[in-house]
Amino acid sequence: MAYCLTPLDRSDRVLTLTLEPEIERRIIERARNRGVSELDLVRELIEASLDDLDDIQMAVERLERPLKPLTSAEAHKALGLDD
Numbered sequence: 001m002a003y004c005l006t007p008l009d010r011s012d013r014v015l016t017l018t019l020e021p022e023i024e025r026r027i028i029e030r031a032r033n034r035g036v037s038e039l040d041l042v043r044e045l046i047e048a049s050l051d052d053l054d055d056i057q058m059a060v061e062r063l064e065r066p067l068k069p070l071t072s073a074e075a076h077k078a079l080g081l082d083d
Contacts, residue, residue, distance in 0.1 A: 017042070 019027070031041040076082045 027038055027041055027045075031038045034041065036044075070078065073082070
């Protein structure tokens with residue numbers, strides 16, 4: 001089965017996905033269990049995956065450019081928690 005996703009701005013861009021039967025079965029089952037359409041579930045999964053990829057990219061960037069470690073006192077001051 002192919003899924004066709006149309007942008008909300010109604011532009012002429014369309015994304016069509018052809019899925020392996022096992023993936024399609026899982027989407028159908030999960031959508032049915034959650035009471036949502038297959039298309040809504042696919043949109044939600046794509047959004048969640050993009051959020052995860054953003055988080056991974058941020059983590060990689062932090063590992064490549066680590067921040068200077070702070071002492072407890074420095075952290076309290078930086079957070080405005082010092083009295």
